[in-house]
Every structure is written in C-alpha cells, then in structure tokens.
Amino acid sequence: MCELLGMSANVPTDIIFSFTGLVQRGGTTGPHKDGWGITFYEGKGCRTFKDPAPSSNSKIANLVMEYPIKSCSVISHIRQANRGGIKLENTHPFVREFWGRNITFAHNGQLSGYKLLALFDFMPIGETDSEYAFCWIMGKLKQKYPTKPKNWQSVFRYTAKLCKQLDELGVFNALISDGVHVLAYCSNNLTWITRKAPFGPASLIDKDVTVNFSEETTDNDIVTVIATRPLTDNESWVKLEPKQWVLFRLGVKLN
C-alpha cells in the first residue's frame, strides 16, 4: 500500500511541514520505500518531482524539504509497490492534459480485474493498476466532455462517480486535482483537516518538529491538508467514511 498527501489552499502556501512528516514514512517510520513524488501547481502550470528511490534517503526529497515552493494545490504520494516494479514510470503522481488543464492523480490501494475497463484516448506508460485506472477516468471524462467544460465542479462530481466504480474493484483511495480543485475519494483510509484563523501550533507524529502556524500565515489564509493517516498528533483530523468523497476549491470544502 502507499500513503497520500494533498493540499488545497486559498493563497500559495508551502507544504514543507506536512511533506517532512510524510517522507519519514518512506523508509524511516513507515515501509513506503518504493518511490515518491509530489506535484506543485503554480498558476496553470505544475511541476512534479519524483524518484523511485526511498523518500527518506532522496536528494531530490531533501531539496523539496528545503526549498519552499508555494502552491495552492499539491498532490504527493509515497509508494510501497504492489502492482508494477520499482521504476520511474510506475511512480505517482501521474499527470495528463485535459482541455488545457494539467490533471494530476495519485492512488493508494490495489485493484483487481481493472484490465477489463476499456481505455479511450489516454494510455498508461507504466504497469501500475493506478495509472491504468487514471487513464480510464481520463478517457471517460473525454467522452463525457467532447467540448471544453464550462463547469469544472461538475467535472469533479462526475470524476467522484467514476472513483466509486473503481472502488468496486478493490481498494481505491485517490487524490485528483486540476490545480484549482482537489478531489479526495475514500475507499478505506483518508483524513483531512482545514487550518484557518485562529492558527495554533502543530506537531508532527513522525518527526520531532512543531510549527506555530500563527507565525507563518495571515488571518485570511485557509489551508486544507489531506493525508492517508493524520500527520500531526495535537489537531483534530476528520476521517472520511468508505465511499465518501470531498471536493475542495482553493482550501474550501464544496460538498
């Protein structure tokens, strides 16, 4: 299995604190040592850092932890391989272009019988069930939206329905973003928290680090973090129910 991390914020925010907690689980406090990746949206563009090496021992992960890239939408993943070898092409997140937006996807879980799903227009590059499922979602979106969608919230509501279909094939916890929205679909393990004023201190579970967000933020900031398991031990994380999904737009929950 793997672990997911996502962020949705109304102002460009760095995710160093949460990412520092996550990467410990990639070989130090957790077994997810088969690669890691993180996608940062900046404007309409995004950039992905990924490595098939363990995150707890990765020069590129060190750079990401030391270099504050500010973003309103982030998707990250650390991998414990099940389907597909430890290779760059099997490392999440996966990105495809859809009507002029970068769509980013990361998955935690495992699917069976997924190869019976007919693909349309988007093809996997690696061998994971995850990328196959993502390509299936993208193909269904392309069929549903033959012209550029005007209402992107409805695109994500339809995507959540597709996630529910995939969930029938096994375990499917997923994060999907277009840079403005972040969709979190829960099969069995996904939690989230929204931080806003008054901000307080937060302490990582996986490393002895505490941040006082009141010193890092303004009163208008809204920052939502989504993770497979809570990353801090002194805050209240909301655990999603099986088959539940939440959609965030720039930090704010829409459903």
Place this chain on the structure above:
Amino acid sequence: MCELLGMSANVPTDIIFSFTGLVQRGGTTGPHKDGWGITFYEGKGCRTFKDPAPSSNSKIANLVMEYPIKSCSVISHIRQANRGGIKLENTHPFVREFWGRNITFAHNGQLSGYKLLALFDFMPIGETDSEYAFCWIMGKLKQKYPTKPKNWQSVFRYTAKLCKQLDELGVFNALISDGVHVLAYCSNNLTWITRKAPFGPASLIDKDVTVNFSEETTDNDIVTVIATRPLTDNESWVKLEPKQWVLFRLGVKLN
C-alpha cells in the same frame, strides 16, 4: 530566443557537463534568464525539472548539476521569453502522452499566424507559440495514427514533415523525443556532435571546466549531444542546414 540542449546515448549517461555549460547562458554568459527546464528519460518514464527562475541562479538547476541522473535521452531548454509571460506553464520542455509513450518537446524560435492551425485532441496549457505548435504536432500524429504505431521511426519522419510546415511560419528549431529517439529539426541554429571511442578531453566554452571523457566512458559508449550553439571549443560540432533534420536512436544517427 532560447537555447536548446539534447542528448541521445546508447547507455544511460549523465549530462552534467553539457548542462553546466548551458545554464551559464541562462543569465551569466547569455541572456536566457526567463526560465529553464530539463527532461530525463529513465526506462519508459521521464521526469522534468523546470523553473521560471534564471538557470544560473536556480537551486533546482544546482541540484541537477550536482546529482548525476543517468539517461539515454534528454531534452533541455533555457528561455528568453518572447510569446507568453515568465510563468511555469510557459516553461519548456512540454510533455504529452501518445500511445503509451511520453513525448517531450522544446522549441527555439518564434512563429506568426500559428493560431490558424487547427488543434485536435491536445490543448495548450500556457500561452506560448511553442506549446501551441507542439499540440498541433501531437494532434496531427493522433489523426495519422489512430492505432498504436508499430514503426516509431516513421512517426518521427512524419513529425519532421510537420516541423517543416511550422518552419514556414517563422523560426522553428526544435527537439522532440519519445525516450528512444531524439529528433532535431533545424530552422537556422542547431549543431550536434557524436562522441565515441577513442574519447578525448572536452572544454566548455561558457565555464572553465574540462572533462576527459576517456575516464568517464567505456569503448562501447556512443553519446550524441545537440545544442543551439557548440558547448565546447576543442571539438568539431556539425552545424545543421536550414530545413535539415536529424534523427538519433540511442546515440546513433538514422538518416
């Protein structure tokens, strides 16, 4: 204008020497300070490092210069903006998936009247003429190959024809790769060199660095480097003629 750098090799090779020369032109010895990017293929996967900041002053470029990522195919670009602001989404290289392969593209030049080209299936995310032209190429490939191509060399030969059409609209020097092949299309400025045994020393033009490749390679290695202008001053680079293109497969020139 911008500068291009590409590599095609028969064994995974690091490009640190050439990249170190290129990034000096991104703000130090050259004016190309409006962003930079580099895509490394590893197996079927690829990863792109990019930054809208000048390469000569980029923490991420420093990482790439210090961390030897070994690859058989590399595409890199430093930007001096003309069409499209200095933003991440306007930073080359651009990547799209086509029949299960990552196709990477970088462009040096400027086009006029390009928006009259009808796009099919692939849409630009940023505002550059370059990404628009790339999406047009990809759409034409999708129309030409409605099923998975068996002969990828013919895909690249057709791509070279499409490049020639784009060249009619202005200046179009371009590098395009699927990880196995690297196509270099010359509008007015593109040079290349193939290094193989017996290897000798090479000295960068833009920085006081010399490498003795005989110490870094084996007798079987074939490494081709393509650049807008020669990167070394003690080797013979081949200058392409206008409208000429060369296709490399794992270091070896095919045409």
